[in-house]
Amino acid sequence: MATRSSFFLTTPIFYVNDAPxxxxxxxxxxxxVLARWHRQAxxxxxxxxxxxxxxxxxxxxxxxxGVAPKExxxxxxxxxxxPLLEQIDISNDDFIRTTDAxxxxxVAKFLQKxxxxxxxxxxxFEALYCVGCEEFKPKSEIVxxxxxxxxxxxxxxHSKPLELLQEKNYFFKMSAFQDRLLALYEARPDFVQPAxxxxxxxxxxxxxxxxxxxxxxxxxxxxxxxxxxxxVTYVWFDALLNYITAVGYGQDEAEFGRRWPANHLVxxxxxxxxxxxxxxxxxAAGLEVPEHVFAHGWLLVxxxxxxxxxxxxxxxxxxxxxxxxxxxxxxxxxAISFGHDGSFSWEDLAARYxxxxxxxxxxxxxxxxxxxxxxxxxxxxxxxxxxxxxIAIRELAAEVALRADASIRGFAVHExxxxxxxxxxxxxxxxxxxxPWALAKDPERRAxxxxxxxxxxxxxxxxxxxxxxxxxxATAKLWTALxxxxxxxxxxxxxxxxxxxxxxxxxxxEQGPLEVLFPRIETDAAGEGAAK
RNA sequence: GGGGCGUUAGCUCAGUCGGUUAGAGCAGCGGACUCAUAAUCCGUCGGUCGCGGGUUCAAGCCCCGCACGCCCUACCA
Numbered sequence: 138m139a140t141r142s143s144f145f146l147t148t149p150i151f152y153v154n155d156a157p158x159x160x161x162x163x164x165x166x167x168x169x170v171l172a173r174w175h176r177q178a179x180x181x182x183x184x185x186x187x188x189x190x191x192x193x194x195x196x197x198x199x200x201x202x203g204v205a206p207k208e209x210x211x212x213x214x215x216x217x218x219x220p221l222l223e224q225i226d227i228s229n230d231d232f233i234r235t236t237d238a239x240x241x242x243x244v245a246k247f248l249q250k251x252x253x254x255x256x257x258x259x260x261x262f263e264a265l266y267c268v269g270c271e272e273f274k275p276k277s278e279i280v281x282x283x284x285x286x287x288x289x290x291x292x293x294x295h296s297k298p299l300e301l302l303q304e305k306n307y308f309f310k311m312s313a314f315q316d317r318l319l320a321l322y323e324a325r326p327d328f329v330q331p332a333x334x335x336x337x338x339x340x341x342x343x344x345x346x347x348x349x350x351x352x353x354x355x356x357x358x359x360x361x362x363x364x365x366x367x368x369v370t371y372v373w374f375d376a377l378l379n380y381i382t383a384v385g386y387g388q389d390e391a392e393f394g395r396r397w398p399a400n401h402l403v404x405x406x407x408x409x410x411x412x413x414x415x416x417x418x419x420x421a422a423g424l425e426v427p428e429h430v431f432a433h434g435w436l437l438v439x440x441x442x443x444x445x446x447x448x449x450x451x452x453x454x455x456x457x458x459x460x461x462x463x464x465x466x467x468x469x470x471x472a473i474s475f476g477h478d479g480s481f482s483w484e485d486l487a488a489r490y491x492x493x494x495x496x497x498x499x500x501x502x503x504x505x506x507x508x509x510x511x512x513x514x515x516x517x518x519x520x521x522x523x524x525x526x527x528i529a530i531r532e533l534a535a536e537v538a539l540r541a542d543a544s545i546r547g548f549a550v551h552e553x554x555x556x557x558x559x560x561x562x563x564x565x566x567x568x569x570x571x572x573p574w575a576l577a578k579d580p581e582r583r584a585x586x587x588x589x590x591x592x593x594x595x596x597x598x599x600x601x602x603x604x605x606x607x608x609x610x611a612t613a614k615l616w617t618a619l620x621x622x623x624x625x626x627x628x629x630x631x632x633x634x635x636x637x638x639x640x641x642x643x644x645x646x647e648q649g650p651l652e653v654l655f656p657r658i659e660t661d662a663a664g665e666g667a668a669k
Numbered sequence: 670g671g672g673g674c675g676u677u678a679g680c681u682c683a684g685u686c687g688g689u690u691a692g693a694g695c696a697g698c699g700g701a702c703u704c705a706u707a708a709u710c711c712g713u714c715g716g717u718c719g720c721g722g723g724u725u726c727a728a729g730c731c732c733c734g735c736a737c738g739c740c741c742u743a744c745c746a
Contacts, residue, residue, distance in 0.1 A: 152746045189746055264744090273744085333674055337741060340672055350744060372746055409743070435740095442739085472681075477674095478739080480681065488695060496708060504705035511704075555683095555693090569710040574703065653706055 143183075144175040145399040145428075147380050149407060150187040150233065153213040154195050157221040159469075159481070160404070160436055162453040166466045167433060167475060167550060168402045169227045173606035174545045174553075176228075177633040183396050185383050186222070187233035188214055192372040196358035206358045207236055224453055226462050226609055233383040235360075235375055243382030244375055245363045247422060248351075251309065252364060256421040262306035262350045265299035267292040274299060307352040307362060309374070314417040315346045321416065321426060329412045330548060331476040334405060334432040338412045349374075349414060377415045381424070398425045405432040431548050434478035436469075456486070459658065463608035464490050467554070470607055475550045490658065494608075498561050498600070499654040502615050504568065505593045506651045512577050512586060517620060517646040520591035521584035526567060527592045531639045533563050534599045538637030541603060557603045564596045587644075594619065595642055601628060602636040611654040618651035 148168045151161060165186065172184035190210040199209035214234065222229060233240060251257050264273040274292060289298045321328060322339050329335040352368035353359065359369030378386075380399055385392035403411050408430070416426040435442045438451070456465050468486050471493070473479030509515060523531075537556045544553035568589075576586040598619055605612045605628050616628040624646055625631060 149746080155746090192746070194746085262744095337673055341741075341743085344672090344742075347743070371744070373744070376746055405740080407746075409741085410746080414743090437739095474682075477682095482681090485681065485695085492695065495706060500706050500708055502705095504708080506705090508704050565709055566711095568704075569702075572702085572704090577704085655706080657706060 142180050143395060144172070144180040145183045145384070145396045146172050146175075146185070147399050147401050148184075148186045149403050150189040150235065150376060150379050151218050152189045152192075153210050153218065154198055156450075157217055157453065159451045159453050159456065162221060162225050162465070163436060163469050164402060164404060164433065165222065165227050166225055166469055169225075169229075170466065170470055170550055170606045171402075171545060171548070172230075173228055173609070173629075174542075174633060177602075177606060177629060177631065178542070179632060179634075181395070183231070183384070184227075184229045185231050185233065185380070185399075186227070186229045187231070187379055187383070188218055188235065189372070189376045189379075190214075190234055190236045191359040191369070191375055193353075193356045193358065196356055210234070210236060221453060224457055224462060225465055231383055233379050235379060237382075239388065240379060240382040241360050243386045243388065244360045244370060244378050246387040247378055247381075247418075248370065249363045251418075251421050252307075254421070256310050256313075257307050257351070258310065260306060260308045260348075260350075261303050262308075263301065263303045265290055266302040267297070267299050273302070273304075304354060306350040306354075307365070307368060308348040309351045309418070309421070311349045311414065311417045312346045314420050315342060317420055318342050318346075318413060318416060328426075328429060329408075330429060330431045334408055334412070334430075334476075338408065341409060342413060346413070346417075373410055373414070374418070377410060377418065380415075380427075398428045400429045400431065401427050402431050402433065405434060408432040429548075431476070433476055434473070436473075436481045437478050438481050451481075460486065460490055461610070461655075463610045464494060464655065467494060467608050470550045471554045471558075473551060475548060487658065490655065493558070494611075494655040495657055497558070497565070498604075499611070501561060501565055501568075502597055502618075502651060502654055505564075505590065505597055506618055506648060508573055508577075508590055509594060509648055512573070513590065515648050517594055517642045517644050517648065518587040518590040519584075519644045520640070521588040523588065523592075526571065527588060530560075530563060530567055530592050530596055534560055534596060534639065535637030538599065538603060538634070542634055554607060557600065560596060560600060560603075564593055564600075567596075568593055591642075591644065595639060598642050599636050602631045602633055605629060605631075606633070614652060614654060618649045620646040620648040623647075 146168055148164050151157075155161070168184060168186070172182055176182040188210070190206075195210065196206050199206040202209060204212075219232070222232075235241075248257070262273075266273050286298050291298050319339070319342055322335060322342070326332075326335070329338050349371075351371045351374045352362050352365075353371060354368050357369055359372065360375055362368040362370060380401070381393070381397060384396040386397075401411050401415075411427075412430045412432075419426050453465065460468075464486075468489055469479075472485060472489060509518060512518075537560050540556040541553040544550070544556060571589045573586055573589050573593075576582045576589065597615065598621055601612045601615045601619065601621070605616075609629075613628055616622050619642065621642065622628070624643060625641070
């Protein structure tokens with residue numbers, strides 16, 4: 138039997154009708170960095186993402202565009218969502234669509250089980266309905282009327298009075314799980330992370346849970362309720378189930394047992410669905426609850442939540458076209474404390490690109506390889522006796538590798554990168570202090586020159602391995618240039634938890650040319666972006 | 670109304686269990702160096718830790734109150 142530990146990570150599935158923006162990309166990148174790290178560490182990793190395609194809104198836009206909803210979804214998946222993943226180098230292992238047969242069958246099985254076990258009952262759903270919107274309105278879109286509608290409740294969009302209507306719905310007895318949920322949060326304090334998110338969830342559940350309406354009859358674009366096909370499944374109930382239908386629920390028990398339970402990465406706006414409703418659903422079905430639910434923060438632009446309507450919405454390609462996908466990935470993972478809201482600005486992006494990627498890491502690779510070329514005919518230098526400065530670098534590499542791994546296990550991506558960057562900075566300082574260019578002028582200090590450059594080159598090797606999950610393109614180029622590809626094979630196959638082990642590069646190995654990893658970008662490029 | 674989170678240097682943020690002169694990066698200023706992407710390295714300037722009380726030998730951290738900001742208060746995916 139395999140003893141590798143399983144790491145199953147999910148992102149929310151995209152609602153196909155949305156336009157991709159950097160908020161979607163941010164979640165995907167975070168998930169991808171975590172997944173790549175675990176995969177490179179040898180964990181049995183599975184990264185799942187996909188699309189949510191049912192619901193009235195999609196039916197409407199499809200109809201408005203004169204096509205069937207499935208065809209509409211097909212188009213959006215191919216033209217918008219899969220390209221987004223490619224644009225930022227997401228290494229997902231699967232892509233599930235809620236219109237996949239495996240999903241629809243799994244949802245039907247799950248519903249039937251809950252129904253058979255008595256967790257679902259038929260009831261009356263009563264709510265305020267807007268004729269203009271042709272739908273029941275959530276509280277957030279109901280306001281007090283003014284003028285002629287004084288004293289009445291009106292629709293926030295149409296400002297017309299709402300009607301109190303009733304509809305037969307099936308309900309999930311979520312209220313029955315209140316105590317078990319509270320016990321879960323109590324027993325596993327890190328079930329919901331970070332702690333601020335956990336507090337919100339606990340407070341919410343303590344207020345008391347109501348049962349959840351899980352079916353609709355007013356439209357038919359959804360998964361039919363198995364025992365009553367005049368109803369379709371409520372979209373959220375449908376969507377959440379993707380996390381198990383994608384890994385064999387009800388179809389492939391071996392695969393399901395291997396993957397489940399998952400770690401869920403979500404935006405804090407959809408935390409409740411994942412930390413309350415979803416675990417309750419799983420409990421009802423007799424399945425294990427997720428391992429962790431981690432809520433990340435929002436991207437703030439000018440101090441406000443990014444939004445299309447305020448013209449602060451940014452498409453990922455606006456950034457990747459200028460700075461590249463590695464820079465996109467690095468910037469959002471490094472600059473934002475994962476789990477908190479974070480400020481985005483073009484100025485900060487451009488500054489960090491230049492200072493950290495170009496001048497810090499890129500230039501480090503460039504100067505070390507240039508000296509190997511100049512002083513050692515483009516080969517890995519011969520290593521001599523170590524001096525304290527060399528030992529300090531070796532020990533730092535081992536230490537940051539350890540710390541970075543611990544941070545990643547705790548979802549602290551920013552912390553992991555900060556730790557690794559200590560090695561980047563230390564290597565730049567080390568080279569300046571050791572002055573290999575001065576050693577090169579004295580034939581008697583040839584052995585020392587070799588040790589210094591070997592140490593610096595090994596440092597690059599460790600950095601390539603440690604940064605591969607974050608900036609896969611640049612590190613792949615570096616890996617090849619180091620001559621490591623020829624010796625050890627693909628970078629992604631290097632065990633990341635051993636990246637700090639010293640002395641792997643073999644002296645004499647031929648190295649290759651290295652193109653500039655992060656070319657300098659004219660400062661007005663950032664200004665141009667900001668003006669868009 | 671009830672609840673959560675936040676407020677630390679010009680900017681973006683760390684700050685663990687209360688424990689020495691509150692830290693980093695960027696920006697600014699001064700210097701060193703030349704292997705490198707005019708890059709790197711060193712030094713330096715910079716803070717009433719939102720405000721007011723309290724507990725304590727000791728508070729950025731704990732308690733109370735206040736101000737400001739963001740968020741949650743169930744079916745928008």
